[in-house]
Amino acid sequence: MLSKDSETGRQSPLPETHWLRSLSAAGLQSPEVRGPARYWLGVEGSFTRALQQQCREAFHVEVCTEGFARPSAEEARRLDIPPRQQAWIREVRLCGDHQLWVLARTVIPVPCLEGRGRQLRHLGSRPLGAYLFSSPDWSRGPLEVGLCRATQPGQPRLARRSLFHCQHQALMVCEYLLPDLYLPAGPL
Numbered sequence: 001m002l003s004k005d006s007e008t009g010r011q012s013p014l015p016e017t018h019w020l021r022s023l024s025a026a027g028l029q030s031p032e033v034r035g036p037a038r039y040w041l042g043v044e045g046s047f048t049r050a051l052q053q054q055c056r057e058a059f060h061v062e063v064c065t066e067g068f069a070r071p072s073a074e075e076a077r078r079l080d081i082p083p084r085q086q087a088w089i090r091e092v093r094l095c096g097d098h099q100l101w102v103l104a105r106t107v108i109p110v111p112c113l114e115g116r117g118r119q120l121r122h123l124g125s126r127p128l129g130a131y132l133f134s135s136p137d138w139s140r141g142p143l144e145v146g147l148c149r150a151t152q153p154g155q156p157r158l159a160r161r162s163l164f165h166c167q168h169q170a171l172m173v174c175e176y177l178l179p180d181l182y183l184p185a186g187p188l
């Protein structure tokens, strides 16, 4: 169930993921991208806000891990940071109406944590999106779509990610969609 980062030995419940630069490129490789998940893969504004709007009852963020760790080699390349440099890594579960909807992993390079960015280390269960979208300093780059190598039922099969830019710095937010978010519940 767990994938292991070959360089750090770190174990993560997030499946290995192949990232593509557009919804249409991903749709050619996986028909699931063209189904009900398509809406969520393409949300351009705050993902947290879109999830909150989908909720009938409650929405909450549960922090799984937060701290300095080494990003994967692929993440370091995408962020254009040195391969062995530590970053602040936050992994959370986003839950709506008492179901797990999204697993999110955010990689924040050290320079982003300076100045006003200090707040990024003290979010706790406040959604990161609320901070990024309320601050004029940050803007989102293009969305990528991830096809996951899920090895167990219930693991995410689809994901999305983007860089958020602030002056010359960037952080990366990856969101893994769980089927309970986009597949209608079966008959009771």
Ligand SMILES: C=C(O[C@@H]1C=C(C(=O)O)C=C[C@H]1O)C(=O)O
Pocket: 045, 046, 047, 048, 049, 061, 090, 092, 094, 102, 104, 105, 106, 126, 127, 128, 129, 130, 132, 173, 174, 175
């Ligand atoms: C980037 C956003 O932030 C969301 C909140 C996160 C968190 O609190 O760690 C992580 C990923 C997102 O789903 C957003 O809302 O668009």
